[in-house]
Amino acid sequence: MQVSVLRLGHRLVRDTRMTSHVALVSRAFGCQKIYMSYLDNSIIKTINDVNTRWGGNDEFEIVCVSEWKPLIQSWKKSGGIIVHLTMYGINVNDMLPQINIKKKILIIVGASKVPSEIYSLADYNVALGHQPHSEVSALAVFLDRLFDGRELTRTFKDAKIRIIPSQEGKKVKFE
Amino acid sequence: MQVSVLRLGHRLVRDTRMTSHVALVSRAFGCQKIYMSYLDNSIIKTINDVNTRWGGNDEFEIVCVSEWKPLIQSWKKSGGIIVHLTMYGINVNDMLPQINIKKKILIIVGASKVPSEIYSLADYNVALGHQPHSEVSALAVFLDRLFDGRELTRTFKDAKIRIIPSQEGKKVKFE
Numbered sequence: 001m002q003v004s005v006l007r008l009g010h011r012l013v014r015d016t017r018m019t020s021h022v023a024l025v026s027r028a029f030g031c032q033k034i035y036m037s038y039l040d041n042s043i044i045k046t047i048n049d050v051n052t053r054w055g056g057n058d059e060f061e062i063v064c065v066s067e068w069k070p071l072i073q074s075w076k077k078s079g080g081i082i083v084h085l086t087m088y089g090i091n092v093n094d095m096l097p098q099i100n101i102k103k104k105i106l107i108i109v110g111a112s113k114v115p116s117e118i119y120s121l122a123d124y125n126v127a128l129g130h131q132p133h134s135e136v137s138a139l140a141v142f143l144d145r146l147f148d149g150r151e152l153t154r155t156f157k158d159a160k161i162r163i164i165p166s167q168e169g170k171k172v173k174f175e
Numbered sequence: 176m177q178v179s180v181l182r183l184g185h186r187l188v189r190d191t192r193m194t195s196h197v198a199l200v201s202r203a204f205g206c207q208k209i210y211m212s213y214l215d216n217s218i219i220k221t222i223n224d225v226n227t228r229w230g231g232n233d234e235f236e237i238v239c240v241s242e243w244k245p246l247i248q249s250w251k252k253s254g255g256i257i258v259h260l261t262m263y264g265i266n267v268n269d270m271l272p273q274i275n276i277k278k279k280i281l282i283i284v285g286a287s288k289v290p291s292e293i294y295s296l297a298d299y300n301v302a303l304g305h306q307p308h309s310e311v312s313a314l315a316v317f318l319d320r321l322f323d324g325r326e327l328t329r330t331f332k333d334a335k336i337r338i339i340p341s342q343e344g345k346k347v348k349f350e
Contacts, residue, residue: 017192017193018192018193018196021193021308021309021311021312024306024307024308024309025308025309025312027306027308028304028306028307028308028312029304029308029312050306050307054306054307087338088338088340088341088344088345088346088347089340089341089342090340090341090342091327091328091340092324092327093324093327093328116344119342119343119344119345120343120344124342125341125342125343125344127327127338127340128327129203129204129326129327129328129329130337130338130340131199131202131203131225131229131331132199132203132225132229133196133199133200133202133203133204133315134196134199134200134311134315136196136309136311136312136315137196137200137203137204137311137312137314137315137316138315139312140308140309140311140312140313140315140316141312141315141316141319144316144319144320145319145324149267149268149320151304152266152267152268152302152303152304153266153268153304154304156306162305163262163263163302163305165263165264165265165266165302165305166263166264166265166300167264167265167294167299167300168294168295168300169263169291169294169295169300170263170294171263172263
């Protein structure tokens with residue numbers, strides 16, 4: 001499955017940590033790319049460090065785009081679909097079965113206010129419930145549902161460190 | 176199902192926004208309480224504001240505890256179980272079927288380093304995958320799995336505002 005994320009509305013400093021977590025979720029939960037329209041070096045550094053240590057340099061990357069609209073338009077032109085995560089959308093429990101997962105998917109995750117145009121550009125406006133929570137949780141739950149839990153057992157290439165799952169405490173293996 | 180969250184290791188200012196999101200996820204995804212060992216007024220205000228606007232004043236609350244250990248001990252004494260979310264634990268795909276969901280569950284979510292004692296006090300050390308992501312995403316996916324998606328359709332009592340799910344944009348109803 002080809003899935004990427006577009007992070008919209010990132011505000012420097014204020015959103016750095018949240019967007020880092022959005023990027024880490026994108027990586028850990030099976031996406032190939034996260035597109036960002038703001039260049040935030042500390043997030044690029046976080047992802048590069050994680051890729052180096054935990055693997056996946058060729059499997060996940062941050063891509064900076066100067067404008068989001070051409071990305072969405074070219075994504076749709078090439079046969080991909082757009083999923084916008086918003087608490088105002090249709091509940092994921094009802095919407096997910098309608099999404100054609102054979103197409104490549106671009107998931108839009110907003111920080112502050114999202115331009116209203118996004119609602120009409122999106123093929124699916126999907127709500128992870130209709131209560132306020134977090135873009136980090138919304139993205140994670142959506143991806144977990146989309147990949148049916150399989151993303152949580154994936155391994156990354158060229159990892160320097162791997163966890164040995166344990167009930168007793170921290171066990172790691174250095175490669 | 177009786178489920179609450181214990182947030183450990185919250186650092187003032189640095190973690191305020193992350194812990195706010197942990198609290199919002201706890202509320203939106205079906206927990207009754209979040210216990211915090213640090214008094215952070217801005218998080219209390221966030222939750223009170225959300226409860227007032229979106230409902231659930233009697234359904235979700237923040238409880239400040241001076242020490243976490245007596246809470247864990249009394250929880251276990253009264254027949255409850257402790258689930259610690261950690262990337263070093265056993266994968267949720269393997270662990271969840273073993274958890275007795277008829278008992279009341281306290282979910283421990285750490286911020287910075289968690290005391291190693293937590294691993295032995297916990298009945299289950301559960302990993303939402305073994306890659307770095309976020310305590311917000313870990314908690315949300317765990318709760319979504321635990322409640323089997325039902326939490327995303329719940330309604331809260333005495334809400335002043337309700338979302339009318341829509342594909343077209345923001346539709347709300349003021350009560």
